[in-house]
Amino acid sequence: MKKHWLCAAVAATLICSMSMTSCIGSFTLTNKLLNWNRHISNKFVNELVFFAFWVLPVYEVSGLADLIVLNSIEFWSGSNPVAKGTKIIEGNDGRYLVKCDGKGYTIKSETDGSVVRLDFHDTDRSWSVKLPDGTDQTILTYIDDTHVSLPAADGASMTVELSDAGLLAYSRVAMSQQLALN
Secondary structure, three states: OHHHHHHHHHHHHHHHHHHOOOOOOOOHHHHHHHHHHHOOOOHHHHHHHHHHHHHOOHHHHHHHHHHHHHHHHHHHHOOOOOOOEEEEEEEOOEEEEEEEOOOEEEEEEOOOOOEEEEEEEOOOOEEEEEOOOOOEEEEEEEOOOOEEEEEOOOOOEEEEEOOHHHHHHHHHHHHHHHHHHO
């Protein structure tokens, strides 16, 4: 009976590993746990927490939960439920609260209270920003894996290669158009 169970377990593991190839996953839960530990202010406490989380199987359990449950949800649904939440970003010009709801981001400046909403649209693979009047302005549309369509200053759109050279070319065209409009 034990031998039959072991053979079935090995066969199931092989079938799952072959059918779910190319899905590494983001391991969001484990990365959030590691990032939290990295931000503990005292390096000695950080090391103690790190060691304790390895001895008590906290990292192992989070890694297993990511591997079996969360990365599978991410693979089949396209979004990881743990990726949602709020992060604090320290920038050169202030502090921002970035909230992810799985469909986009709400960015709030703690300096002046301004809010920007960015949304991803699966239908046309585009990112848009919500304008103050409530309308959406498309700011980027994916054409393929190496090209995007970006708005130009004159209102037209421009296809840009996702490379340093492509972004530099877009920057030059946008700057020259902006200068011409002024």
